[in-house]
Amino acid sequence: MSTVGSGTVKAVTVSRPSQLRGTISPPGDKSISHRAAILNAVSVGEARVTNFSSGEDCTSTVGILLALGVNISRGPGLHGQGDSLIVRGVGMNGLTEAGDILDAGNSGTAIRLMAGILAGRDIQSILNGDESIRSRPMGRVIDPLRQMGAHISARDDGRLAPIVFHGGELHGIDFSQPVASAQVKSCLLFAGLRAEGETTVRSPAPSRDHSERMLRAMGAPVVENGADVSITPCELSAVDVDVPGDISSAAFWLVAGITHPDAEITVRNVGLNPTRTGLLTVLEQMGADIEIVNERDSAGEPVGDLIARSSKLRGVNIAGDLIPSLIDEIPVIAVAAALADGETVISEAEELRVKESDRIAATVAWLRPAGGEVEDRPDGMTISGVKSLRGVTADSFGDHRIAMALAIAGLVAEGDVNIENAAAADISYPTYWRDLESITGVVG
Ligand code: S3P
DSSP: OEEESOGGGOEEEEOOOSOEEEEEOOOBOHHHHHHHHHHHHTEESEEEEEEEOOSHHHHHHHHHHHHTTOEEEEEEOGGGOSEEEEEEOOOTTOOOOOSSOEEOTTOHHHHHHHHHHHTTOSSOEEEEOOTTGGGSOOHHHHHHHHHTTEEEEEHHHHTEEEEEEEEEOOBOOEEEOSSOOHHHHHHHHHHHTTSBSOEEEEOSSOOOOHHHHHHHHTTOOEEEETTEEEEOOOOEEOOOEEOOBOHHHHHHHHHHHHHSSSEEEEEEEEEOOTTTTHHHHHHHHTTOEEEEEEEEEETTEEEEEEEEEOOOOBOOEEOGGGGGGTGGGHHHHHHHHHTSBSEEEEOSOGGGGGSSSOHHHHHHHHHTTTTOEEEEETTEEEEEOOSOOOOEEEEOTTOHHHHHHHHHHHHHSSSOEEEETGGGGGGTOTTHHHHHHHHHTOOO
16 A cells, blocks of 8 residues: 555555455444434533544534533543543533534534534524535435424525524424435434424334434433334433444455455454444345354444455345445445446435435446446446456545545455545544555555
8 A cells, every 4th residue: 555645635555465364443433423422412411432433524523512512521542442532411401602603524414413403492503514515415404303493594495504503492293204314313303302292203214223222321212113213302311332333434344355365354343233234234145254253232232343254246136225224335335246246236325326425426437447347327336247356546536435445446456546535534434544554464
């Protein structure tokens, strides 16, 4: 691996090593970290959050909470793992007006979850983010929050950030969302904590349930019925959270392990919440040799260690209820599909078009010149496996998961993969390049 430049323009070149060996502990789960900071901030009491995600997205959430008057101290984690936070909760109504615009950076989870926290308060607030965030759909949270009684204005007739919150009196609604978004569900449940009566969110399929688990652990009356969830108002009690490693970050090493011809990679302490393990289901269907060991429970979330070994892969169909459980892993699943025997069809995944980048377009943009056989569909991709990929120079489009998927392509392609805007990985995985070097045997 070699690096040119620094900061956001950093370019990285990844070449195929003769073997991949090693053990990696991925950063704390990003989704759980956001929720642990936000929900403890509006709880009563003090909580310690360990192995908090070191990624920039979760730092954006901490910055927003600090600006709203929450006392959070952040220190290094134990055993070199993640960060640890001490969050002193201000209670459900204790947030104070910020002196400036609240900056969610690149984080869709930060802006949408905080929208549920800020709606209908008697403080004025403005949520904004980077260029990517300002182009992503916010009507999906603004419309139902307005139905709940929140006074909100936003650019493009209420569809785009910046989002301005001007108070309002919240009341519960029964809302059916058209796509299974955990961000929308969580936003409305968080607003429901301060709304009069019951708030119900119905979804066409299950999505990650970290909010429901944490809210329940904090004493909230959460009722689940299949993919539908209801909540009534309450004060939360702070809870300590030891954040499991992020399966969405582990995904890169698993795909490296199964696609490289001489590999054995262990990924430690990975969260195995069943609403997040669609990746493991699909890789198993593809014939991947992935062993799960040391399964245990950590703060209400299942956790285990995963060992990925070189495998012979076959194409699969990925659609339906599986999609929300692996939506963030599709950029790296594309690498496995590109080298599998036969065809992989990814469909009903139109949400990929409104992530940090249009991930269908971004994947086709690198995979085709790398010798992959890929056709884009409005709602996904069809990838026909080839024997090998060749080197390519490709842009991450500022999207962390595209940058990291490109690096995995570099570990298995016959030529060098040059990744432009590689620093995007810092959004979820600041130690990514160091971990990559640790399994190639090259010390950087
Ligand atoms: C997340 C939910 C998913 C996912 C995102 C994190 C969350 O988005 O893509 O990276 O923490 O709730 P949607 O819920 O919008 O699908």
